[in-house]
Amino acid sequence: MTRAPSPGQTVGPFFHFALPYHGDRALVAPGTPGAVLLHGVVYDGAGAPVPDALVEVWQADPDGAVVQRPGSLRRDGFTFTGFGRCATDPAGRYSFSTLPPGGVDGGLPFFAIAVLARGLLHRLLTRAYLPLPPGVTDPVLTSAGDRAATLVCIADDEGLRFDIRLQGDRETVFLTTPGD
Amino acid sequence: MAEHVTGTDPQTALETQRVISGEMSAIAERYAGGELQPRRDYPPYRSSMLRHPTKALQQVDPEGVELWSPCFGERDVAPLEADLTIQRAGEPIGERMTVTGRVLDGDGRPVRRQLVEVWQANAGGRYIHQRDQHPAPLDPHFTGTGRCLTDDDGRYEFTTIKPGPYPWRNHHNAWRPAHIHFSVFGTDFTQRLVTQMYFPGDPLFALDPIYQSILDPAARERLVASYDHDLTRHEWATGYRWDIVLTGPRRIPLTSDTEETS
Numbered sequence: 001m002t003r004a005p006s007p008g009q010t011v012g013p014f015f016h017f018a019l020p021y022h023g024d025r026a027l028v029a030p031g032t033p034g035a036v037l038l039h040g041v042v043y044d045g046a047g048a049p050v051p052d053a054l055v056e057v058w059q060a061d062p063d064g065a066v067v068q069r070p071g072s073l074r075r076d077g078f079t080f081t082g083f084g085r086c087a088t089d090p091a092g093r094y095s096f097s098t099l100p101p102g103g104v105d106g107g108l109p110f111f112a113i114a115v116l117a118r119g120l121l122h123r124l125l126t127r128a129y130l131p132l133p134p135g136v137t138d139p140v141l142t143s144a145g146d147r148a149a150t151l152v153c154i155a156d157d158e159g160l161r162f163d164i165r166l167q168g169d170r171e172t173v174f175l176t177t178p179g180d
Numbered sequence: 181m182a183e184h185v186t187g188t189d190p191q192t193a194l195e196t197q198r199v200i201s202g203e204m205s206a207i208a209e210r211y212a213g214g215e216l217q218p219r220r221d222y223p224p225y226r227s228s229m230l231r232h233p234t235k236a237l238q239q240v241d242p243e244g245v246e247l248w249s250p251c252f253g254e255r256d257v258a259p260l261e262a263d264l265t266i267q268r269a270g271e272p273i274g275e276r277m278t279v280t281g282r283v284l285d286g287d288g289r290p291v292r293r294q295l296v297e298v299w300q301a302n303a304g305g306r307y308i309h310q311r312d313q314h315p316a317p318l319d320p321h322f323t324g325t326g327r328c329l330t331d332d333d334g335r336y337e338f339t340t341i342k343p344g345p346y347p348w349r350n351h352h353n354a355w356r357p358a359h360i361h362f363s364v365f366g367t368d369f370t371q372r373l374v375t376q377m378y379f380p381g382d383p384l385f386a387l388d389p390i391y392q393s394i395l396d397p398a399a400r401e402r403l404v405a406s407y408d409h410d411l412t413r414h415e416w417a418t419g420y421r422w423d424i425v426l427t428g429p430r431r432i433p434l435t436s437d438t439e440e441t442s
Contacts, residue, residue: 001288005427006402007217007394009376010225012361014307018299018325019363045230058369060245070253073295073327083250104244112246114372119227121218121393123374124237140240147235166231176237177246177370179286179428 008122013052015116016087020054023075025086027057027098034062037159038111038128039095042088044119045167049092053117055164057084057096057128064102064109100130100160108138111153115164115174124174128162131155144173189352197387200224200351204392211395224389226350242370249365249372252295252329262328264298264340272322274303274341276417279405282334283364285371286428290334297363298338299325305344305358314346339417345384357384357391364424371426378404379420 011019028035038057042050059082060066072083086094103109111128129141129152141148150172153160165172185202188195203224220232265272283291301307301324304316308323326338343358359376366372378391385391385400394400402425411419 003284003286003288003425004399004402005216005286006373006375006424007399008373009218009361009390009393009403010228011363011374012376013311014301014309015299015361017307017309017323018361019297045234048230050231056372058245058248058250066245066248068248068251070251070255072250072252073256081250082245101245107244110244112369114369116374117231119225119229119231121220121222121225121228121232121390123372124220124233125370125372140238143240144238167234171233171235173235174233174237175240177240177242177428180370 010118010121011054011116013118015054019085020087021073021085025084025094025096026075027059027082027084027096028080029077030097032097032099034099035097036100037095038098038153038162039093039158040161040163041092042094042115042117042164043092043166043168047168049088050117050166051088051090051092053088053092053094053115053120055086055088055094056114056116057098058082058112058114059098059101060104060109062099062102064104066104108132108136111162113162113164115166117166120166124166125176126164126172126174127151128153128160130160140175147171147173192352194349194352196352197354200354200389201387204389208392208395213396215395216399218393219395222389222393225393228393242368246369249294249367249369252365253293254329257295257327257329259328262326262336262338264322264324264326264338267323268321270321272302272319272341274319274322276339277342278337278339278411278413278417278419279360279377279422280335280337280411280419281405281422281424283330283336283366283424283426284334285366285426290332291330291366291426292332292334294330294365294367295327296330296336297325297327298340298360300340300343300360301346301358303341303344305346307346312346316344316346342379342418345382350389355384355387357382357388362424364426366426371428373424373426375424376403377422380404380407
């Protein structure tokens with residue numbers, strides 16, 4: 001029997017004592033060979049950083065395998081689980097120490113991202129694709145047209161930068177799926 | 181047509197409840213039906229104004245890692261984390277209660293062995309968070325956070341204290357209905373849900389822009405737990421039941437899948 005979904009509600013301002021946990025943003029220990037920093041700033045429609053957002057990442061391992069291993073909440077420093085969580089800091093910044101994902105089933109590699117924040121009434125989903133070799137694209141990026149760049153990480157000195165703009169000129173492309 | 185009202189409270193310079201209620205009524209009058217989720221663009225909740233996308237979300241079929249969810253296990257969550265009344269040295273103040281229900285997908289199938297996280301205010305409506313400056317007492321015996329894994333039936337269960345309503349500064353004399361925050365994962369990452377569970381008959385429902393951002397009355401009701409006397413335990417705790425239904429089954433056939441021979 002089909003059942004109607006429970007609606008979402010904002011994560012509110014008081015999630016910090018509940019959702020973050022020790023090691024939440026370290027999918028791999030910083031300094032692990034091959035590790036990258038996935039980082040960025042969450043901005044609101046006025047271009048101001050959002051200091052009370054929560055960003056989650058869910059990704060394949062570097063070989064493109066989707067692992068199903070427990071241990072995300074109690075990291076042992078060795079087990080790659082593919083899940084991370086990071087509350088933004090007072091400057092709106094989040095960061096993850098992780099490994100670059102491989103493509104799954106021949107698709108382009110990307111981090112699946114969920115964004116929650118005070119003031120955001122229902123979570124947003126997006127993708128952070130790894131920087132693309134010239135000429136490479138996929139149907140989702142093509143459909144995004146001139147906004148496709150908002151879905152792609154930029155390689156910088158620190159690692160991979162992926163800013164999230166909730167609103168405005170360079171608003172991030174957010175995704176919805178059938179039945180959502 | 182709802183009357184357009186303006187006005188601020190002379191003491192706090194915040195807008196009055198009449199202003200917010202007027203805006204909520206005007207939006208509700210124009211609601212045409214069929215919206216199962218809250219509007220992210222809901223101006224009566226002032227903090228939403230700069231924090232919602234203004235462009236349409238892009239429709240995609242989930243692919244790759246999105247067709248899976250992170251896996252959590254006994255290693256991640258200890259059974260005692262589901263009891264919010266035993267985290268400190270003594271008993272917290274308030275109405276002890278059991279909250280239980282099932283996490284289901286849109287086809288009614290249980291979401292098994294998956295993580296459920298909760299957080300809430302104490303009985304006096306105060307969060308143990310430095311940003312909460314509501315002058316209600318903190319309870320030294322209550323943290324207000326819990327976790328559990330659903331069982332093979334998709335069932336979760338928490339023992340906690342009934343949270344109080346609390347004031348916030350969306351407008352003058354704004355009070356949130358009592359609620360427990362829930363964070364839930366499904367079998368697909370695209371089913372990720374963070375929401376709030378409310379209590380039946382709360383007089384603050386009609387006044388609260390977060391609750392009213394869900395325009396569909398039946399959809400709003402889906403966030404309200406029901407009191408269950410069979411769950412209530414003699415001289416111990418009251419019982420509330422609330423099922424959480426996540427969006428969709430794994431894949432919904434597209435119209436193009438079924439219209440090939442017309």
